[in-house]
Amino acid sequence: MKIGKSTVPRTAICTSDEHTIVVRGKNLCDDLIGHLNFADYFFLLLTGQKPDAAASAVLNATLVAIAEHGFVPSVQASRMTYAAAPDALQGAVAAGILGCGSVILGASETAGRLFTDVAARMDAGESLDDAAAGAIRELKAGGRSIPGYGHPLHKANDPRVDRLIAVATEAGADLRYVRIAQAIERAIPGIVGKELRLNVSAAIPAVLLGVGFPVRSLRGVPILARTAGLIAHLAEEAEQPSGFALSYQATRELQYEGEVPEGFLGQA
Amino acid sequence: MKIGKSTVPRTAICTSDEHTIVVRGKNLCDDLIGHLNFADYFFLLLTGQKPDAAASAVLNATLVAIAEHGFVPSVQASRMTYAAAPDALQGAVAAGILGCGSVILGASETAGRLFTDVAARMDAGESLDDAAAGAIRELKAGGRSIPGYGHPLHKANDPRVDRLIAVATEAGADLRYVRIAQAIERAIPGIVGKELRLNVSAAIPAVLLGVGFPVRSLRGVPILARTAGLIAHLAEEAEQPSGFALSYQATRELQYEGEVPEGFLGQA
Amino acid sequence: MKIGKSTVPRTAICTSDEHTIVVRGKNLCDDLIGHLNFADYFFLLLTGQKPDAAASAVLNATLVAIAEHGFVPSVQASRMTYAAAPDALQGAVAAGILGCGSVILGASETAGRLFTDVAARMDAGESLDDAAAGAIRELKAGGRSIPGYGHPLHKANDPRVDRLIAVATEAGADLRYVRIAQAIERAIPGIVGKELRLNVSAAIPAVLLGVGFPVRSLRGVPILARTAGLIAHLAEEAEQPSGFALSYQATRELQYEGEVPEGFLGQA
């Protein structure tokens, strides 16, 4: 059944014959394996270009920054899945990745779109602070939260933010989007009525957009990074299981609020 | 409900307070971000140790080698999923990862277990060639295939194999498992009755086991690597859709072999 | 780490002790197993109420209508995943479900929201035809397509539509949303400029909303139904594999549009 217009698949990423694998126009074996690190290869796969030194430093730093933060919900979901289905490592990884959605890790993409919106306002002539304030007012008017600002644990300061900005600065990256991110932070109290500090999900696009990382693939950064963390958690789960213990603890204070049949005593 | 023995979850990977995130005993921001590349961090997450130079070179090389090979089945599944559900990038990535199973990418783990089995035979006193032949005979007797040998496209020679071995050699890695992998390749024709050359799924454990990568996490290497490739494919899919075209092409020669009701004409 | 306001999980669906399982206030073993069919139980799980005869007839009919339609993209994705990872049936089912997204099967929910929007306009005093036209004009002004209208194969008439309406009529269901769906069909040519006939994704909410099925769970109907179809396809795949054949066919006309290194010959 034909769905959509094109019936011929097309790609510019990879082709191969019996002797050669071509990726983004390069010979995989001669030009790439052993010549660049994995994060740089990710950049090449996405953009068709090898990253320069600044882009390499910044992309590696963001992937390291976001890969792991303990027993977050997606890690718990993944470990519970592995406990129930230990034969399928790939299934437990997939379950964890499915939690990289709009509320938690997807903020790196929505924050990135906020920054490019501010940049477009500046290109149209607004000052940095006016553009930042305008974008926040628009979010507030639409009843939406500011993506990438505020953190449930790191309230005063997400320590990854300053470190990522320092890495970008040392690497000589274009800091335009860092300045935009900071301008938004300054503008928030006056418009939203409380301080919300930059968190790692906003710092990631703030540093990456300046080195040519495409805004449309920003969500790929936490997805790829967390995959590494999930594989480590599942290796630990295989040796020292926590999945069922997490599930047990999670429901110790569960409150059942529905009806019960006559005579039902419950788990007292 | 309590399932299993322990009711308290435990971990040695990560802890944090408001100001500091600790990963494998290091301060994430002071010691790790900006100080090591993403693949090295993956090694640290998995093992608790930073990789040495050889391990870093070899792990990065294997991740680059296996990340991308065109429109393989898992990439097709992922692109079709994205075409149908473009709002959920994480869902399309998960669909692709779910194809990293025993038949396709899981061979890197089963090949690794084959190599550690041969190594154990050698530790027990067998020669390299006897140990290799013994392990293959055992697989053959059990009716199992030799994981990591033979490739549907790269029949004479998978070009990634020589390149990975060259990288490991140049990096000064322990080549014990490379020699085991090659001994198996030599032994196959006499036992199996045909040549089956080392493919990339065997080359990966052959070089990684020599630099301290844990055998139990070998399947994590293609999973992490393919995640990078999938994210690139989905970025291309978002700009130039192929998912439905793949689906259309896939069924052009579909044969329906069931019954039909009287009068049904079909799609002719 | 605390995310969100509540720290205590709550539910009204199920509780149990050692002797009794309570679902929606009923004793699962005494009151439910053997007393109602599976689709009716799904209705009870969702709403807390047993369906009446009309709701039972209509819900069963919609699940039967949407469960299976051959090698659609999600079935292909699922079969390819199973071919690559046959040890994990649940993984291949999950890969198929991940294709129940906004473009393909999710239309049953968005169509349902369109119908409740028209109903709200009627409650506010508009006539059926004015309300239908108003809702379509709004979609068109926003550049959005009309969810649930038009089908790539069943162009003149999706045969499931008339049959679902006939079942609902025979069962004595409230047909209000059917009339709304038909009014939209009539209004489309004048506003959109071409005929787009009701398809099964619109017929499902058209009949279900009249029997008390909650609009917010409409996407659950194709998800549950397709799960049954996927399990059947994977049983066939285990006996007569098509997954890799689909993948092979899909790329026979693949066009590579990127660069190649000097001397690369390609697969000619």
Place this chain on the structure above:
Amino acid sequence: MKIGKSTVPRTAICTSDEHTIVVRGKNLCDDLIGHLNFADYFFLLLTGQKPDAAASAVLNATLVAIAEHGFVPSVQASRMTYAAAPDALQGAVAAGILGCGSVILGASETAGRLFTDVAARMDAGESLDDAAAGAIRELKAGGRSIPGYGHPLHKANDPRVDRLIAVATEAGADLRYVRIAQAIERAIPGIVGKELRLNVSAAIPAVLLGVGFPVRSLRGVPILARTAGLIAHLAEEAEQPSGFALSYQATRELQYEGEVPEGFLGQA
């Protein structure tokens, strides 16, 4: 790239043209929608045959029995996933299904294979009790657990077991596999050294194998059933969130057992 022998996909499940959808040789609209319930259609999809009255009663009963049992690990994983990614209902359902693995719900398949093994021993001339004891001794010798026996909550008696057997008996189903399941239960104490009572995962194949349900699709029963339960939980989650509360509770007693850098104070 060609993988495997066949390059032409084949199916006997469904075909269609513009006017007619054929499923298992029947006209979907004329013969099926409105003529059989959803579970019966699942049976037809799987086997190509409509179920008789006993098979219909038993299959519906098993699906009702296993669909829901509160906040089990897979429900928790699904609700946490939905909390993090509420835009993708299908992703949260998929995450829950990925927990239908070998340890938890997959036991219905492995128990079914145990029962067909006992039946084969009986066909070869062994008595019921000898065949049951022989099969258990073989499992014990291999260091494997008895699939479908023992339950962490319902220790003395899983109430679903007697009810499923009663439904099968009332429906006039062949009870051969029920007798096998009960013989295994009787044989366990003498061989394993403790009582392990039949649980629902063994009762499901015990009743289903007698009505012609294929052993190879037994794992599909809990997968399909739990999909219904998951959709209900996610509807509740959308209205009254528990996902993040579960995650918070789960880690209240989490013990970090790794090293910390000098000066790290922790969350005290």
